[in-house]
Every structure is written in C-alpha cells, then in structure tokens.
Amino acid sequence: MSAHDQPPPSEPQPEGHPKNRPIEDADPMLLTAEPVDGDPELMLTSLVEEFARQGLGADHIMKLFESPYFQATWGLRQLFGEEGVRTRIEATLARCGVMRYRTTHGSSPDTTGDTHAEGP
Amino acid sequence: MPKVHNWQIGREMAYPYEGSYPERQFAFVFNINRCIACQTCTMACKSTWTFSKGQEHMWWNNVETKPYGGYPQGWDSKLLQMLEKANPGGQRWSGANGPEQAPYGEFDGKTIFEAAGRATDSPSAQRVLGYLPTDTDWSAPNMHEEVASGPVMAPGEYGASAQLPEHKVWFFYMQRLCNHCTYPGCLGACPRKAIYKRPEDGVVLIDQQRCRGYRKCVEGCPYKKSMYRPTTRVSEKCIACYPRLEGKDPELSPDGAPLETRCMTACVGKIRLQGLVAMNDSGEWAPDPGNPLYFLVRERRIALPLYPQFGTSPNGFYIPPRWVPRPYLEQMFGPGVEAAIEQYSCPDRDLLAVLQLFRAQQQILFNYKIERGPKVAELEVTMPDGSKKTQEIWNDTVVGYNKLGKEVVRTTVEEPTFERLDTHLNSI
8 A cells, every 4th residue: 555545644535435524614515506586488589579679680699509608698598499499589589679779889899870670 | 993985775874994985986787587607707717817827717807607717716605694694683684675774675684794792703804794715715716606617428338438517507797806895895894094095096005015915805805806816926817998088098088078888898708898986975875867787777676786785885787687586586676676677678768778878989988869760560578577568669779978978879779570480481
C-alpha cells in the first residue's frame, strides 16, 4: 500500500457513504433553492405578444427560440417542443397581429433624416 | 439622524445627511418584458469603462437571471434576510396606490438606514445596514443562473448520458446598474465623505483622491454597485457616462445636446429609456408632464423602483414582467406591481405611443408630444389573470425632442398586419 492510499491520521473520515451522512449547516451540497410556482404557458404567450408588439413576425420570433444562447426562449422550446412553440406563436399572432411602426430620425446621430418602416 | 422625505416609501425616514437635491436627476426606465439577455449593454459598458487590470470583476452594468441569481451572488436575498432579522415580521407595506405623495402606499418596515442600529450581525455598519460580499460572491456573473445548454442528444447517443434536467419554470432577466439614488447608501456609509451627488444631474460619484478604500460604500450600497479595485486600492462605480450626459462628445453631439449612456444606446432590444428629470426642493420629481419618464413613472406608475423598501430612493425604474408570480414581484418592486402590469398588458393609445420612444435614438429626450390619428385596429391581448381584453390601436405619432427643443425622433403607430394561417390560405 502506497502512502497515497492511506489518509493522514489527523483527518476525520465520514462514516459510510457520503450520501448517508447527516447534512451540516455549511454543507455545500445542501439544497438551498426551492421552486417558485409559475406558468410557462403565460410566459410564452407574453413573450410572443411582446415581440409582436415590437414588429417581429412569426419567422423572426421563431428564430429567437432556436438559439440556446437565449435561455428564456430556448427553455420554453425545450419545454413545449418546436412544434408546440410554433403552434403557439401562430395562434398568438393570429389573435394580436404584428405591430408596424414608421420611425423618422431628425438630427439624431444615429441617422440623418432617414425614414424606415419596422416590422415585416 | 436627520429626517428626509422619501416619496417611494411614502413617508419621512432617517438618513445620515440632510436632504440635498440636484437640479435634474439621472433616471431610467427598463422594460423587463422585452429583455432576452443578449448582454450587449453589459459589454458596451465593460469595453468603455472597466477593461483595465484590477477591474476584472467590475460589471457596472450587468443582466442577471431572476429568481435564480444575481451579481454579486445573492446580493438581494442576503440583504432582505438581514432586514428581516433586524425587524422580524415588520417589513410590510400599507395603503397601496396612494396619493401623489405616496404613490405605492407607505412602507411600515425599516429601511437600511433605520435598521442599521438594530442589526446584531453587522457590527461594522454603523450608519447603513449592509454586508461586504466575499470574493466568491464576486467570482462569476451568471454562476448557476442559467442551465447548461447544447444540442439535444438522442438516447444512447454519445454524450446523452451527461445531460441534466433543466428548470421548467418561469424566469426573467434583470438589468442592473447604479441607480444614482436620491439617498445613496454608499454616500451615507462613506466615513471619508468621498462620495457625492453632482448638483446638475444627480450622478453619484466617488472622489478618487479622497477615497481610502475602506469599502464602506461596497458594504452600504444595497444594490452592490460600488466595487473595490485592488490595484488602486480605492472603490469605483458607474459614472453614468457623464461626458455623454454633458453633451461633450464633439462627434455625436456637436450642438451639445445630452446623450444617453453607452449601455442605454447599445440596447438592441429597445428596452431602455433614459432621461434627466427635473427635481423640486423636497426630493420629489417636479411635475413635468411632457417628459416621457415622468409620464411612465409618476403619471402612469407603470415603471416601478427596484426594492424601494431599502430606502435609498433609487432612480432606476422597471416595467415588471407580466408572467411572474405577484408575491415575488411585490417583494422586488413594491405594491404597485398589479396596477402596473394591468396597464401594460393592454396599453391605451398614449402609453403605446410613449413606449415607442424606448431606445429610439441616442439623444436624451426632454419632451414629447403625441399627434392623434384615427383608430386603425382592435386586438385581443392576454391580461395578467390569463383572460383576454381588446386593445385599440390608433394611428398616432409620437414626437421626441432633445434638451434644445429640437425634434430628434418621430414614430408612427400603423395598422398591424396578420399572417394568414396555412389552414385558411385559400379562404378568400
């Protein structure tokens, strides 16, 4: 037996398997979080309505659900599935439509005197 | 301690100094409903102000995920716990939706200034209740906040066994920066009087010459937006991009009109609106009906302060997310949540018009007007309780003006479009 196999005698050893030992106050494995009730369906509907209010059409909105880098939308896609999300987007847009805006910048540094339409 | 009036908690409160108010106050409104945490704001700030050695942990602007996390980790839950310990069961509001002087009702509990003397576990905070985050707390923004992600593996596929279950509940993104509070906790806690509010715009700054790096400001800021820099041994914080506020950028602002900060102008999701609101002698916003921020915060009360019960009178306001359980939001934004969401879910014509000013251009808007048009549509929208309501759409135009009274943006709401469903493609 090598020296590495034998722990130093000064270190106390847990009894049995770690999962069986009592949880200590400072135990890093202690679960401190708890779920909070919520409604992912309402979250999805609200987000889609929000994007539609900004002028995004169905395809634009669907793209936001396709990237794992956008966790809010990606998480909903994981929950409802691609078809489930698409169906819900279409149903929401059929109800509330896609808003359109026309913005003209005056002497703003962004652009000068241009006009562009937003939305599909 | 002197007494000051805090309109956000609807009463007088103790503060280490007499009230002293700027001519105008830096303020902002964030629409949480629209944020997808692209972090463009975060990087715009980082690449402008905190890219040097010793600033690695400094994210003056950050976007965190609620309810899971925060930066530094647990900044709000830790302080809420301390307040509860200092005033068990007493952190309550009464009289929601009160008059102009107390729009969210009255907070009956203790603020961080009032609870400081009662705290038993914070002996170092004499004037302000707070705590000093550990190095671990500062170690990583977004730690544990979002689950690991990647391609979905089929059962038996290489890598599939390593997948973990993901959260299947709601969450939302929280955009945070210094609130440039009317009664800053950092200022109240500083033993060197190195922190001050600028009289012209209310921006809170740390005098780098006077600061000795005691970190009392880090401890005293409830939002943990004052940060210690080990390389210079003094603290630093958001400066509200004050050269831009002063209109001193010769390229972007040749006529001297104030510009929004870097984080505001970088927002691709158009969730941000920033302004400089007029103040009166009692620390309240002076009536200014033409100012879009005044309209959203004071007139409509649709944008709410973050943890008003802390007592610092923060000048950052949030339109709360529609899908989040109300008790959680009420703890975070006070009792005005339900009324704010009710209005926002089905905005009337004025509100819809003003919402189009968010991130419409780079200059700070001091005024707006609405040119009325005919009604063009009626839409069905989802209300907070899941019911449906009809929203009227008007062909209105909102016009924004800068400090010099010059028109800088004009947005017209037009008739919405509808995509025909596949099932009805040939129905005409």
